[in-house]
Amino acid sequence: MKQESAAQSTPPPSLSPAPPAQPSWEDGDPQALWIFGYGSLVWKPDFAYSDSRVGFVRGYSRRFWQGDTFHRGSDKMPGRVVTLLEDREGCTWGVAYQVRGEQVNEALKYLNVREAVLGGYDTKEVTFYPQDTPDQPLTALAYVATPQNPGYLGPAPEEAIATQILACRGFSGHNLEYLLRLADFMQLCGPQAQDEHLEAIVDAVGTMLPCSYLTEQALALV
Numbered sequence: 001m002k003q004e005s006a007a008q009s010t011p012p013p014s015l016s017p018a019p020p021a022q023p024s025w026e027d028g029d030p031q032a033l034w035i036f037g038y039g040s041l042v043w044k045p046d047f048a049y050s051d052s053r054v055g056f057v058r059g060y061s062r063r064f065w066q067g068d069t070f071h072r073g074s075d076k077m078p079g080r081v082v083t084l085l086e087d088r089e090g091c092t093w094g095v096a097y098q099v100r101g102e103q104v105n106e107a108l109k110y111l112n113v114r115e116a117v118l119g120g121y122d123t124k125e126v127t128f129y130p131q132d133t134p135d136q137p138l139t140a141l142a143y144v145a146t147p148q149n150p151g152y153l154g155p156a157p158e159e160a161i162a163t164q165i166l167a168c169r170g171f172s173g174h175n176l177e178y179l180l181r182l183a184d185f186m187q188l189c190g191p192q193a194q195d196e197h198l199e200a201i202v203d204a205v206g207t208m209l210p211c212s213y214l215t216e217q218a219l220a221l222v
């Protein structure tokens with residue numbers, strides 16, 4: 001996929017802090033950079049990129065263990081969004097986006113606000129394996145919410161996570177939309193892409209929704 005421009009969805013000016021000090025790899029000429037998305041970034045990168053790959057990272061599992069009081073929740077009712085948990089046996093599917101030239105600074109400035117300032121995520125270097133060329137892995141930047149960040153909620157039974165997701169919405173929309181769009185992405189990746197944690201939450205949501213609401217109708221509610 002190639003996308004030369006993208007509408008930027010940035011928070012209201014009052015929330016836009018001064019641009020951050022650029023990370024070390026920004027010294028001198030901006031190089032091509034790969035950014036790995038495994039949550040809302042897989043369906044809504046909202047930054048300009050030059051190329052993208054579907055694939056996976058090893059040694060991490062995706063978990064709905066990060067609280068969100070802006071995008072998919074509020075201070076009173078924090079939503080749940082995903083982070084990466086270090087897991088030797090883990091494998092997490094997502095999308096890597098290549099940014100080049102001026103796109104690098106623009107993407108990093110945008111993601112710093114969306115992910116770090118508003119979301120509590122830190123950056124981490126990961127090895128990404130493209131689905132089509134897993135023998136040619138790429139070094140990518142990922143945004144990971146660690147247990148030390150104030151919004152971290154940690155583990156909970158999938159049924160409890162599903163209940164929380166059904167009850168929350170924020171400035172970017174309902175938490176259910178976040179869950180179902182991620183589930184849709186995983187469906188598109190094919191049968192080799194499994195995420196038992198995500199599937200268990202989707203199944204739990206399915207048992208809680210009125211049986212007359214199909215997935216697309218459920219999405220219309222959010």
Ligand SMILES: N[C@@H](CCC(=O)N[C@@H](CS)C(=O)NCC(=O)O)C(=O)O
Pocket residue numbers: 036037038039040041042044067068071072081082083114115118119121142143144172178
């Ligand atoms: N860092 C993960 C998770 C990103 C994520 O979901 N971040 C939230 C911030 S709490 C977000 O951007 N939400 C936008 C939305 O929900 O539409 C990724 O690579 O996708």
